[in-house]
Amino acid sequence: MDFTEPTERQALREAVAELAGRYGHDYYAAKARSGGHTTELWDEAGRLGYLGVAVPEAYGGGGAGIGELAAVCEEFCAAGTPMLLMVVSPAICATVLARFGTDAQKRHWLPRFADGRVRMSFAITEPDAGSNAHRLTTTATRESGGDWLLTGRKVFISGVDEADAVLVVGRTADARTGTLKPALFIVPTDTPGFEYRPIPMDLVSADQQFELVLDQVRLPADALVGSEDAALAQLFAGLNPERIMGASFSLGIARYALDKAVAYARQRSVFDTPIGAHQGLAHPLAQIKIELELATLMTRKAAALYDAGDDLGAGEAANMAKYAAAEVAIRAVDQSVQVHGGNGLASEYGLGTLLGAVRVGRIAPVSREMVLNFVAQHSLGLPKSY
Known part of the structure; x- marks a missing residue:
């Protein structure tokens, strides 16, 4: 090891x-x-x-x-x-x-x-489905000539205005049973019937969030990714990397905030003493350092399992990593602002812009509560609560 x-x-x-x-x-x-x-x-x-x-x-x-x-x-x-x-x-x-x-x-x-x-953007979230991917209503119907007609609505989809295409998670009817099953489609953003509009957000971010409306969007047969029968495997092939990358995103912001806090605590003096000498500031920063190292190890474990082809093990580790990294990022930015005092909210110091950004990590790409549900059920073997 x-x-x-x-x-x-x-x-x-x-x-x-x-x-x-x-x-x-x-x-x-x-x-x-x-x-x-x-x-x-x-x-x-x-x-x-x-x-x-x-x-x-x-x-x-x-x-x-x-x-x-x-x-x-x-x-x-x-x-x-x-x-x-x-x-x-x-x-x-x-x-x-x-x-x-x-x-x-x-x-x-x-x-x-x-x-x-x-x-390329990725569209799975719907306004009425929440975390329940089994309730997705975006539906693709195959036409007699082989084309697909895709209809539905998505929300909180990142970067659509920059994207050349969107990978949309929809559902198709099983030809044998008639039941709906997940399927992924590549939808170029200039396709007729595909519309997007920004969702106003109280975030300072260079990546905007959008609502998508797909109204009988006609797609060629080859817009379907891979095979209809591999849909669930395809979906989870993307969700584990999403959690690993989400964890890395939070880890990087945590490092940025901690570095800023430590540098300021070293050079800022009050009564001829660097403020970093006071345990009231030093101990919280030391705790964040410990939590950051632990979250980093779990993130690297998740990536190693995924790259080794262990999707099941990677799923558990990726959820844990995403949870741990989001928590330490929130603590790191908040404590860095506290170390800086009023300067922590001044634009010059580059911290206030991150207060909302790190909070997103508790919500997306999967909420903290759903991670805890996953660990309780799959890691601890407790009864499913929902």
Whole structure:
């Protein structure tokens, strides 16, 4: 058992941190406040191959695993440039297509994921389904000529205004039983009948949230990802990486906030004493450091299990990692603001913008309560509560 990362991954972290550091949180905050996007950073990261590290080498990617992609995401966040679309496009969408896409889908999409030319959103959440994916009502009907007609509504879908296409989770009727089963469809954002509108959010983020309306959207037969019969496997192939990337996203922000707090506590003096010498500030920061290290280990375990093909083990670890990372990120940002005092909410110090961002980690991509339900039922063997 090895608790250190491979040399190649450490080098990847250093390279990504150097790139992200040249942009920094001021760049990100300016984009977010103006309604802009981190296009320059995304495009440069794509050209350098950082967004495609987990895409198979046969399609121009790095051929590595979710562990490497999670490291990239964490370093961007640790530099104060948290790009939420990283959790969605290269992690969920590219992973699902690499594992289950047809040969034609792989040839068309994966090289574009590899160099960052394509951005793809992921749409599963619906207004009346909540965390119950079995109640999704977005439905695809096959026409006699082989086309699909897709109708439904989705909410809180990230980055649609930047995306070339959306990977939509719908349901199709089983030809034998007539029951509905999950299916995934690639929907280009310029498809007739596909509409999206922003959801106003009290968040300072360069990634906006959208509501989608699909009104009899006609799609060719090959818009269906892989096989109808592999739908559940396809869905969970994307959800485990989503949780791992969500954990890495939170870990990076926690590191950013902790580093800011420690630096300020060292240099800020009151009554000729650095404020970091006081246990009232030092002990909470030390606790956050401990919790951060523990959450990091669980995130790396989840990535290792997923990359080894253990989807069941990765599911448990990914949920735990996502939970632990979200909690420490909230504590880290809150405590860093407290260490800074009034400066913690001043734009100059780059912390206030993250208060809402880290809170999202308790809700998305799966709520803290649903993680606890999962652990209670699957890890502890307790009766299902819902």
